[in-house]
Amino acid sequence: MDIIFDTVTEETLIELEKTQKDFWNVPRKTGVLLNMFVKMMNAKSVLEIGTSNGYSGLWLSKALKETDGRLTTIEFYEKRQSIAIDNFKKCGVLDIIRPLQGSACEIIKNFSEEEKFDFVFIDANKREYVEYFNLIKPHLTEKAMIVADNIISHAEKVKTFVDAIDADNEFQYAIVEVPGGILTAYRSK
Ligand SMILES: C[S@@+](CC[C@H](N)C(=O)[O-])C[C@H]1O[C@@H](n2cnc3c(N)ncnc32)[C@H](O)[C@@H]1O
Secondary structure, X not given: OOOOOOHHHHHXXXXXXXXXXXXXXXXXXXXXXXXXXXXXXXXXXXXXXXXOOOHHHHHHHHHHHHHOOEEEEEEOOHHHHHHHHHHHHHOOOHHHEEEEEOOHHHHXXXXXXXXXXXXXXXXXXXXXXXXXHHHHHHHEEEEEEEEEOOOOOOOOOOHHHHHHHHXXXXXXXXXXXXXXXXXXXXXXX
């Protein structure tokens, strides 16, 4: 069965899919997977790096409404962040979202030591993936999941990140062949 949201959310997702290429949104299939992963992990504190217009954020936050969790999402451009906030508001999820604007690395560097995430979705500057990974590691809960987009479509740019995950014995991972390709990693030790 396909997942069914309220009418406003369904219509908003369909509307955003029409401009998917302009805003570099994940394909719907990845949205469905993100939504399922958050629920399967019973995630309470999700970090998204790369908000854009909020498309993937909607899939994440709709799942977080069910797990009673919260989403922190980072976007560099103010204009895109403001479009995302409008979409979050329209779909009734803004109350569980903390939208942060600026450079992801700088923002993560400024997180307090107590800031912990049990699920992280990486989808910003491909060449910085490895840096995001190194910066978020101290902020992961013991059993956390990381999902990263464009692993196949931007294989060259994200190679250092994949190599870092591959060399890290705390994580097991698999690359899933949805369009663009996602890496799914689970901190199992
Ligand atoms: C691929 S899009 C994100 C799409 C979104 N996850 C979705 O599926 O709806 C990447 C976004 O990351 C933002 N971005 C790129 N580099 C960034 C950085 N260093 N810090 C914060 N945001 C960044 C871009 O402005 C862009 O909106």
